[in-house]
Amino acid sequence: MTEKLAQTARLHLAYEEFGNTDAPVVMLIMGLGMQMHAWPDEFCAAIAAKGFRVIRFDNRDIGLSQKFDGARAPRPWKLFLRSRLGLRLKVPYQLHDMAEDIISLMDYLHIASAHIVGASMGGMIAQLVAASFPDRTKSLTSIMSSSGAQSLPQPPAKVLLQLTRKSATGEQAYLMNAKRTWRMISSPAYPVDDAALEERLLSAYRRSYYPQGLGRQMAAIIASGDRSAILKTIRVPTLVIHGEDDALVPVQAGIDTAQKILGARLELIPGMGHDLPSALFPRFVNEITGHAAATTAI
Template sequence: MTEVNNSDELFADVNGITLCYQTFGDPKGKPLLLIMGLATQMIHWDPRFCQKLVDQGYWVIRFDNRDIGKSTILHDQKKPTFFSVAANQFFGKKLHVPYNLHTMASDAVALLDHLNISTCHLVGVSMGGMIAQCVAIDYASRVASLTSIMSTTGDRALPKAKNAVILKILQPPPKEPKAFLQYSLKLWKMLHGKHFKFDKQKISLLLQHARERSFNPDGVWRQTCAILASPDRTQALHYVKVPSLVIHGDADPLVPVECGIATAAALENSELLIIKGMGHTLPEEAWDQMIDSIVKLAN
């Protein structure tokens, strides 16, 4: 088994909140910031994935976004109602939210400031890809390269997940740990798809760990609303000049592959990698292909 060289969980008071983060490798390496997606914590970046990047000369940082994991949970912030979200989606009514994706991008940059990192390579998955795009848009000088995985531009005209998938995602998770695990496993398997092996034992341990670190459905809903309230990034992405990589699975049931294709088209200096059979997870069998592409881009 590959030895993983990582720090303890650390905390940074930035941007009016506290972010929990962890580093892998030597701080003298090339900084690479990993940004995780909706409802997922930094632990969903597998340490062995992080170590593979370390082995390529990177100093890797992963962190919990606001409202998830051990970062600040915004209990005092109101969450938008389901009806206000429905009015936003169907009638275009403005959605009032405590923060949006650009706020979360400023969190990431504040963490870079805390770590005295002037520029870094960005890798974001799903919502994390959206946040990484916002960093590249709002803080261009801080980004050495951009990798957006299974993400989208925010263009509402792009294909959407099937209704059955959306309903499953929006279903409130059970509070009881055993029921939560059963619910989460079914959801994860649906997102993972049938092409790559589904390691039930490994995923069960990860989900149990995540449940023990943080159980905060209200925060997940606020994150969801942050996505919905953020503007279409397509035009702004045309002005992003840094080397960019878009990775997407052709079997993604949540963010259809057309969204990845549109993201690559919006980025002037981009490459597109479509992985056959990949859904909306990061299957271990595809790690080397992803990392090889990230490293090629960043060098």
């Protein structure tokens, strides 16, 4: 696929398209620090083969999309503590801003409405798109995501410490750190071959390694806080997918999300962690496209 650059009314975003331009649109929103290719080619092509136009893109501050150089975010632990104490948080941007980026990209591409699909932080952004722009949202699919409710279980301390480690310098240091993170949070029932994992991680590093953006995105998540009240306003058809063995966003978060969105359908997957294992692509594709097709047919 050919990468393109959209100069929207807000910022520039790198994106790619799959499928027929006249087909119903599926917008894929990726998570914290992840580039658009974390939605693999075969995954996007499989959704397109079901009769959809698929658009994947780099969120702001990551990949080849616009960077917010010079905008400093406080350390995650400081933000987390201030958030828990109910103190005001000053960050470069919040998840609401990232949700508006989606609408800006849709405007650029002349897309009136779309099926909004998000994973992890992308699921949080997708939820906000559905809540704030219901007329632009045909359906919502929230994958391994959360409402941000403070009552939800937190990841184990070792996972949090790993995520907030100082950014690696150099390709090999990055690779070692990224593999350590992946092994902590990936699906225990669907292990990834080490060589394949290295290839995927190095491809992302060589395309764009920008840890400053990850820090600002993490700040946006923390500052956006508990979105439970917002989720309760969502009225678009919603599917929630979550792994039962997610070490980063525990399964209770998926259950909670589904409970807070009126009429949401919940799909829990045994053995799935905080990733999208290729062995589960057929199930993901069938769930997403089945949900979207049922909505389109209404």
